[in-house]
Amino acid sequence: MYTTELGKTDGSLAQISQEDPALVEAFEARVAADEFIEPKDWMPEAYRRTLVRQISQHAHSEIVGMLPEGNWLTRAPSLRRKAVLLAKIQDEAGHGLYLYCAAETLGVSRAEMIDALHTGRAKYSTIFNYPTLTWADIGAIGWLVDGAAIMNQVPLQRTSYGPYARAMVRVCKEESFHQRQGYEIMMAMCAGTPDQKAMAQDALDRWWWPSLMMFGPPDDNSPNSAQSMRWRIKRDSNDELRQKFVDITKPQADHLGLEIPDKDLKWNEARGHYDFGAIDWEEFYAVVRGEGPVAKERMKARREAWEQGAWVRDAADAHEAKQRARASA
Amino acid sequence: MNRDFFPADTRTDSAPHGAMFDYLLRLGDDSLILCQRLTEWCGHAPALEIDLSLANIGLDLIGQATLFLNFAGAIEDRGRDGDRLAFHRDASDFRNCLLVEQPNGDFAQTMARQFLFSTAQLGLFEQLMLSTEPRIAEIAAKGVKEVRYHADLAADWIVRLGDGTDESRNRMVVGLDWCWRFIDELFLVDDVEAGLIEQGIAVDRSALRGAFDARLSSVLADAGLPAPVYPRGVRGGRAGRHSEHLGHLLATMQHLPRSYPDAVW
Ligand SMILES: [Fe+2]
Ligand SMILES: [Fe+2]
Numbered sequence: 001m002y003t004t005e006l007g008k009t010d011g012s013l014a015q016i017s018q019e020d021p022a023l024v025e026a027f028e029a030r031v032a033a034d035e036f037i038e039p040k041d042w043m044p045e046a047y048r049r050t051l052v053r054q055i056s057q058h059a060h061s062e063i064v065g066m067l068p069e070g071n072w073l074t075r076a077p078s079l080r081r082k083a084v085l086l087a088k089i090q091d092e093a094g095h096g097l098y099l100y101c102a103a104e105t106l107g108v109s110r111a112e113m114i115d116a117l118h119t120g121r122a123k124y125s126t127i128f129n130y131p132t133l134t135w136a137d138i139g140a141i142g143w144l145v146d147g148a149a150i151m152n153q154v155p156l157q158r159t160s161y162g163p164y165a166r167a168m169v170r171v172c173k174e175e176s177f178h179q180r181q182g183y184e185i186m187m188a189m190c191a192g193t194p195d196q197k198a199m200a201q202d203a204l205d206r207w208w209w210p211s212l213m214m215f216g217p218p219d220d221n222s223p224n225s226a227q228s229m230r231w232r233i234k235r236d237s238n239d240e241l242r243q244k245f246v247d248i249t250k251p252q253a254d255h256l257g258l259e260i261p262d263k264d265l266k267w268n269e270a271r272g273h274y275d276f277g278a279i280d281w282e283e284f285y286a287v288v289r290g291e292g293p294v295a296k297e298r299m300k301a302r303r304e305a306w307e308q309g310a311w312v313r314d315a316a317d318a319h320e321a322k323q324r325a326r327a328s329a
Numbered sequence: 330m331n332r333d334f335f336p337a338d339t340r341t342d343s344a345p346h347g348a349m350f351d352y353l354l355r356l357g358d359d360s361l362i363l364c365q366r367l368t369e370w371c372g373h374a375p376a377l378e379i380d381l382s383l384a385n386i387g388l389d390l391i392g393q394a395t396l397f398l399n400f401a402g403a404i405e406d407r408g409r410d411g412d413r414l415a416f417h418r419d420a421s422d423f424r425n426c427l428l429v430e431q432p433n434g435d436f437a438q439t440m441a442r443q444f445l446f447s448t449a450q451l452g453l454f455e456q457l458m459l460s461t462e463p464r465i466a467e468i469a470a471k472g473v474k475e476v477r478y479h480a481d482l483a484a485d486w487i488v489r490l491g492d493g494t495d496e497s498r499n500r501m502v503v504g505l506d507w508c509w510r511f512i513d514e515l516f517l518v519d520d521v522e523a524g525l526i527e528q529g530i531a532v533d534r535s536a537l538r539g540a541f542d543a544r545l546s547s548v549l550a551d552a553g554l555p556a557p558v559y560p561r562g563v564r565g566g567r568a569g570r571h572s573e574h575l576g577h578l579l580a581t582m583q584h585l586p587r588s589y590p591d592a593v594w
Contacts, residue, residue, distance in 0.1 A: 066372035073368045077585035077594035078412045083391045089371055090384035097377050135585055193592050309375020312436050315493025322492060
């Protein structure tokens with residue numbers, strides 16, 4: 001997921017032990033009572049750091065996520081599809097902006113966060129390290145990736161940090177449109193020519209497993225989840241969300257007439273859920289390490305945009321400074 | 330024969346559909362091709378805020394293109410809609426001005442192109458709101474607010490970059506310099522438009538040049554940039570004689586519909 005723990009946790013336990021137990025206790029009580037923590041409120045350093053890491057990783061995911069879709073924006077096959085995709089990618093840029101702003105309330109600047117991304121210290125969702133090879137991939141991303149994002153983000157509207165929760169409210173309003181436009185593309189392709197149907201199936205084949213990996217490592221191998229859940233930064237476990245995703249998505253695939261590439265996927269009457277096959281976690285951890293198929297391309301694109309745009313940002317700052325100087329002269 | 334002898338409504342009816350179709354293509358293709366250029370920036374802009382503004386402009390432009398091209402298809406009445414016109418015409422059948430098909434270059438060149446085009450388009454739409462063809466008047470009225478925002482946003486960047494640093498100023502000079510030769514074409518009136526102007530359907534573009542020049546000088550002055558030295562104008566877009574750039578742009582844009590002509594997307 002955009003917010004799965006992908007970065008290393010910093011050893012902040014020492015710090016916590018120095019924090020005033022009364023403050024910590026009051027904080028924990030507020031969180032347990034589902035109160036929102038606001039920027040000016042006292043918070044444990046580890047809580048602050050976890051949030052910075054999670055929110056900035058979420059922001060980076062929105063921004064890097066513009067690239068695979070932007071790859072097809074210039075080739076969108078109709079005026080309407082082009083307009084809808086452009087609006088969708090614009091929303092993602094907006095999400096990135098809200099999230100950077102939310103993280104900035106924790107005392108870290110956007111430039112610092114972007115630097116952490118560009119130097120590989122910060123992570124972004126593993127899903128965006130896979131290439132978009134046909135137009136059907138744009139459908140599959142909306143359907144599966146935004147679908148998974150919704151599942152993760154809806155509970156985050158009640159996350160304990162106020163600015164993050166409020167950013168999520170705005171984000172969630174837009175996500176359902178994203179998923180619908182993706183599914184609509186898939187429906188058109190599945191109702192289309194044999195070539196189109198084949199592209200749709202191929203897209204599902206390639207995006208299915210990476211989509212399941214978006215929810216992060218299994219619960220028994222997700223060391224920080226318990227702490228995050230206690231702090232109400234996270235509200236559902238990785239495996240719970242993943243199961244929910246499979247349960248909702250399988251009938252959607254059936255409706256499209258597409259086959260999910262998992263021979264172990266079948267309804268389990270006793271559990272009331274679909275069973276599904278084993279996830280290749282080696283693949284997941286490799287992508288987390290930055291070894292995804294197009295990880296280098298994604299980072300190169302982001303770094304180049306930032307470096308080649310430096311003169312524009314510098315000019316804007318210089319102009320503003322000159323304006324101020326002229327006004328006070 | 331005294332033209333006033335004919336009642337006004339039959340005069341509108343007698344508008345040559347060929348010219349009207351062509352005029353709508355010019356309006357629609359300008360917006361479509363510029364939108365296509367702006368989408369090339371997506372995800373690569375100098376700042377997130379700029380990505381957002383470029384997408385805003387692109388969305389407005391594709392909206393205009395859709396309305397104009399769908400109307401063009403209806404006027405032509407040969408079963409072609411906006412998509413058919415956008416994705417299944419060859420470069421020589423496109424009627425956009427040369428300015429909008431120019432490559433993005435750096436951000437300064439993109440803003441130079443945007444400022445010049447949007448400022449001209451604003452003057453045009455303000456008058457087209459009064460077109461005797463109600464559908465055109467309606468589309469222009471909807472678009473005029475959008476275009477005012479585009480022109481202002483681009484003007485702000487011309488000033489910011491002109492005034493900012495030595496580098497940004499140099500880049501702005503170079504970006505504008507790329508574009509000067511395409512300005513004349515924005516105000517060109519040919520036979521296709523002359524007849525429509527007479528009927529009050531089209532706007533006399535040549536009459537818009539004065540206001541354009543005035544706005545340009547005032548923005549350049551604010552930016553501390555030199556007044557343009559106009560080179561000889563390059564033209565041909567309105568007649569389908571384009572730059573080398575358009576073919577590549579269309580090869581990308583039309584790739585899917587051309588490769589899979591039977592598909593519906
Ligand atoms: Fe998003
Ligand atoms: Fe989204």
